[in-house]
Amino acid sequence: QTKKDSRGQFSFFRPEMQKELQERVSLETELRHAVQQNEFELHYQPQVDMNSGNIIGLEALIRWQHPRLGVIPPAQFIPLAEEIGLISQIGEWVLKTACQQNKSWQNEGHSKVTVAVNFSAKQLMQTNIVQLVNNVLSESGLEARYLVIEITESLSMTDPETTITIMQALKTLGVKISIDDFGTGYSNLSYLKRFPIDEIKIDRAFVKDITTDPHDLAITKTIIAIAHCLDLKVIAEGIETQSQLALLIQQKCDMMQGYYFSRPLTAESCSQLLVENPSIKLDEIRQNKYQR
Numbered sequence: 001q002t003k004k005d006s007r008g009q010f011s012f013f014r015p016e017m018q019k020e021l022q023e024r025v026s027l028e029t030e031l032r033h034a035v036q037q038n039e040f041e042l043h044y045q046p047q048v049d050m051n052s053g054n055i056i057g058l059e060a061l062i063r064w065q066h067p068r069l070g071v072i073p074p075a076q077f078i079p080l081a082e083e084i085g086l087i088s089q090i091g092e093w094v095l096k097t098a099c100q101q102n103k104s105w106q107n108e109g110h111s112k113v114t115v116a117v118n119f120s121a122k123q124l125m126q127t128n129i130v131q132l133v134n135n136v137l138s139e140s141g142l143e144a145r146y147l148v149i150e151i152t153e154s155l156s157m158t159d160p161e162t163t164i165t166i167m168q169a170l171k172t173l174g175v176k177i178s179i180d181d182f183g184t185g186y187s188n189l190s191y192l193k194r195f196p197i198d199e200i201k202i203d204r205a206f207v208k209d210i211t212t213d214p215h216d217l218a219i220t221k222t223i224i225a226i227a228h229c230l231d232l233k234v235i236a237e238g239i240e241t242q243s244q245l246a247l248l249i250q251q252k253c254d255m256m257q258g259y260y261f262s263r264p265l266t267a268e269s270c271s272q273l274l275v276e277n278p279s280i281k282l283d284e285i286r287q288n289k290y291q292r
């Protein structure tokens with residue numbers, strides 16, 4: 001392997017490719033197995049209201065608890081799941097689990113929060129998606145207004161007409177719709193105007209350098225201004241520092257999410273957070289005492 005093999009260099013199928021293929025095949029097999037064995041877990045990241053300092057939402061983020069490799073983040077298996085047709089099953093599990101969990105938190109008597117679930121392209125386009133959401137809501141007993149569906153901008157732009165139709169049907173159920181990773185896709189503003197959405201999430205890419213890069217600050221200001229003109233709420237993702245927070249407060253951003261407030265938490269830690277402090281003051285949040 002350490003010696004350079006000139007034949008290998010020119011052959012189409014290099015040894016590394018063999019290795020990649022094997023890894024992929026085994027990841028595929030293991031992912032199918034994971035779906036059967038239910039090796040997934042949801043973590044929840046608080047979303048904080050800028051005015052009150054209250055936690056008003058929780059974003060559900062999937063993790064794969066691999067028996068041998070440990071925790072595998074979604075970026076490493078969601079695209080594969082989409083490719084090999086497992087995303088509907090995984091997505092359905094996420095939706096059910098998140099709605100049941102939120103309902104059970106509500107039953108415990110804390111102030112009610114929304115739960116945000118990420119939908120992938122294939123999932124949104126699956127034929128029975130509106131029926132599925134409706135069934136999950138009625139089976140879990142969660143009121144529709146406590147479910148937010150996050151859809152990434154780039155995916156919704158590939159087929160805007162169908163996207164609008166499905167969004168409208170979902171809105172009719174009473175769920176909220178949020179455009180995730182806003183600013184990183186095609187950013188077609190005329191589509192944005194036509195989408196029946198409630199909220200946009202400013203991508204972490206803009207928040208990251210907001211205090212040092214005037215362009216990122218300008219973009220963020222503009223996104224917030226446009227959103228407010230269209231009567232949409234704005235949530236900023238990936239807030240890690242107090243100076244980012246201060247700037248976003250100044251810009252009248254409505255909601256915040258990021259490591260600064262809390263990392264994504266296990267359901268258990270999240271329960272504890274809700275029990276201990278259902279209406280955290282921004283000052284307390286600044287101490288970041290709920291880090292996992």
Ligand code: C2E
Binds near residue numbers: 073074075078239
């Ligand atoms: P996303 O929906 O944009 O989620 C935000 C991601 O940023 C999460 O990564 C979260 O842990 C991370 N994050 C939050 N705050 C901070 C911060 O302050 N700094 C930094 N550096 N990162 C922060 P995660 O959990 O690895 O998820 C990555 C992506 O995977 C998500 O991006 C979402 O697109 C996708 N995803 C997660 N769960 C699901 C799911 O259940 N279904 C589908 N289809 N996609 C999912």
Ligand code: MG
Binds near residue numbers: 059118180
């Ligand atoms: Mg999201």
Ligand code: MG
Binds near residue numbers: 180181201203237
């Ligand atoms: Mg996002």
Ligand code: MG
Binds near residue numbers: 203204
């Ligand atoms: Mg993102």
